[in-house]
Amino acid sequence: MVSVPASAHPLAPEWLIRPDDANDLADLVWPASATRDPDGVLVLGGSRATDLVEQLGTPVLVIDEQHARDQAARTHRAFVAATARHGGVARVYYAGKAFLCAEVARWMIEAGLGVDVCSRGELETALAAGVPAERIGYHGNNKRVSELERAVEAGVGTIIVDSSIEIERLGAITERRGVTQKVLVRVRSGVHADTHDFLATAHEDQKFGFALDDAEQAVARIRELSFVEFSGLHCHIGSQIFGISGFRESASRVLELHERLLEGGSVPLLNLGGGFGIAYTRADDPAPIEQLADGIVDAVADECQARGIELPTLAFEPGRSIMGPAGVTLYEVGTTKPVRVETTEGVAERLYVAVDGGMSDNVRPALYGAQYSARLASRTGDDAPALVRVVGMHCESGDIVVDHEYLPGDITPGDLLAVASTGAYSAAMSSNYNHVPRPPVVAVREGEARVIVRGETIDDLLARDAGLPSPALNKGEK
Known part of the structure; x- marks a missing residue:
């Protein structure tokens, strides 16, 4: 042989x-x-x-604390600066699902970020670590009633609603408590990005969010509720993404919905999620976060200008790119x-x-x-x-x-x-x-x-x- x-x-x-x-x-x-x-x-x-x-x-998992802190602060600066160039405001949330413990939560807050959670355990960890409730975003496609109760009780800044059932549950909870809860409506843009490539389809077969065609009805229902405040749209297109083409296409589709929703009231915020890629091997070549921030925000600003609408507050949810x-x-x-x-x-x-x-x-x-x-x-x-x-x-x-x-x-x-x-x-x-x-x-x-x-x-x-x-x-x- x-x-x-x-x-x-x-x-x-x-x-x-x-x-x-x-x-x-x-x-x-x-x-x-x-x-x-x-x-x-x-x-x-x-x-x-x-x-x-x-x-x-x-x-043993070893975390370079300074690296994580520096990357969090750098990411925050990049998106704030990119949005400010267009006269806008940006918020950055750390995606706790990447890795969350009390110390990491504190690092993120000290770097200027909020914290995104998607379970009762993540919520309680963030709160116990001293994260201000108003700087927490709460995700999840199947939040229990008890979890929604706890989020409203704690004063969570934003709940990202994922279904019509969840909207009704929140309506009942907030009315009973007599408190107003801000929500974002998660939508599926039909764009799924993966590393260098993205796929755009008319319908996306996945468990999260509302189809674009159904989102208007969901927003209309929220606007009918006395104690649920519609604060904007949320769309996450994937993970380990190296370019901006998928974000550009997704933003174009979501802003078309955003423009229609303006006819019925304000749409203050657009959250484009996260998914920014990192180098796992020397063959990977991710763009610097500043380049990604500039490219994504420029694409959103261009689309808003073309439609003659005001740039909303923009939000982002990096996790892997900070801690990975x-x-x-x-x-x-x-x-x-x-x-x-x-x-x-x-x-x-x-x-x-x-x-x-x-x-x-x-x-x-x-x-x-x-x-x-x-x-x-x-x-x-x-x-x-x-x-x-x-x-x-x-x-x-x-x-x-x-x-x-x-x-x-x-x-x-x-x-x-x-x-x-x-x-x-x-x-x-x-x-x-x-x-x-x-x-x-x-x-x-x-x-x-x-x-x-x-x-x-x-x-x-x-x-x-x-x-x-x-x-x-x-x-x-x-």
């Missing part, structure tokens, strides 16, 4: 760039503070990866295994690297086929780059952490491995699959590290099992 040279590896996808040095830290993929010390150890926010692991074990690049997950390598694969060119070899986490702490690769980047964290490697697949420890063949990557060929059990851009939708979507405790989250800044979400223990898992008399077994064991 013919051996395949590494320079033309048939198992590597076309987008995967083979680096000259498999120890390098690609710009945009890693947090701004990421570097290596003289021993080759990865340093994040001034803290050495080996020190963090010695204190907290693995896996700030996060790095550290694992320990448990085993390595070369696997030979038949290809049309002969037999090729891929190295499987198994770590002590996986789909329980980051389900995105298994759920979406998401791609990530990885690097040795406890040292640098001397061998030439080898094609690897980083896999987890769960009892699933789809338990993949990093599908395609080049790492030094001398990677070995006991090494620490870092996976970049895990600040969004990893901890937020984590689970106890296979009865694995969820890992801690630690914030690093200027050489100081502090736990912002405690890791779970075996005792925590046993304590929830009503069939056990006591969680005394395995004290403190992870």
Whole structure:
């Protein structure tokens, strides 16, 4: 059988760039503070990866606090400035579903943002963290009556209504309480954006919001209610978006509805959602947030001018673009295994690297086929780059952490491995699959590290099992 040279590896996808040095830290993929010390150890926010692991074990999600704070403030400045150039006003909400805890909520408020929540748990976390209720937006396609009651009671700034049933529920709650609640109506523009491309259709088959044809009736009903105040429209077109073409098309369609609604009263606000993309691999090339902000706001302003209508207050809901690049997950390598694969060119070899986490702490690769980047964290490697697949420890063949990557060929059990851009939708979507405790989250800044979400223990898992008399077994064991 013919051996395949590494320079033309048939198992590597076309987008995967083979680096000259498999120890390098690609710009945009890693947090701004990421570097290596003289021993080759990865340093994040001034803290050495080996020190963090010695204190907290693995896996552990490390958040570069300064990076997250800076990106939040930068995003806020970008949209405020872009809108001000057209004489308008912008609001920016952090999409809490990306990753929310008390500390992160406080960082966002201090940076000038509000917080967008979509469950009772997220709402209570934001409130407990001290987020002013008027700076909270509440999403969800199936909010319980009790959740709506709590949102109105707390004085949430805006509830984004998603169905006619929800409108009636809010009408009854607010009338009984005698308080006015501002709402946005979520609409489906028929535009769905995904990375570089977008699809525009007449009808979009999804669970969120009202079709454009049905939204006028929903707004008319809200305007009939004594204690529900219509504040504008909301439209979110997708995630991990790199360009503005989808936003431009969506804004054009929503502003056509906006113009018609003006005949019956004011439409103060237009919320265009979020979904701004980040670099998960060196093949990704997201535009700077300033460029996106300018392009999106210019497109909305141009459309308003063409229609002869006033630019409404604009709102945006970034999440991934703020927290994603700030996060790095550290694992320990448990085993390595070369696997030979038949290809049309002969037999090729891929190295499987198994770590002590996986789909329980980051389900995105298994759920979406998401791609990530990885690097040795406890040292640098001397061998030439080898094609690897980083896999987890769960009892699933789809338990993949990093599908395609080049790492030094001398990677070995006991090494620490870092996976970049895990600040969004990893901890937020984590689970106890296979009865694995969820890992801690630690914030690093200027050489100081502090736990912002405690890791779970075996005792925590046993304590929830009503069939056990006591969680005394395995004290403190992870």
